[in-house]
Amino acid sequence: MMIIKILTALKGRFIGKDEYGNQYFEERFLFIKPLRRPRRWVLYSGEVEASKVPAEWYGWLHYTLEAPLQKLPYPWLHPHQANKTGTDDAYHPLKRRTKNKLDKGYEPWQPL
Secondary structure (H helix, E strand, O other), rough: HHHHHHHHHHHHHEEOOOOOOOEEEEEOOOOOOOOOOOOOEHHHHHOOHHHHHHHHHHHOOOOOOOOOOOOOOOOOOOOOOOOOOOOOOOOOOOOOOOHHHHOOOOOOOOOO
């Protein structure tokens, strides 16, 4: 991990930081191959988990966007959440189903 931080300090140009504390960098110098795109990378804060990268920064990392988005483009979009599969906070649709008025008197078919 220390080697990555040293190489980042030597070759990387700091671009920004997201709400999770992840830091994003772009290659500073392109001496060997000046016509190629500069490399982009992320230094994760805490556990290294790719699902911790928000959509704004994901587009920038994969050269879809030239600059990361500053705000969510649509009001109906929710803030990004990391993948919680395998944790206690994982989504279980069958366990959290609440009954409504239409469920009264309904009995599912059971095979004999």
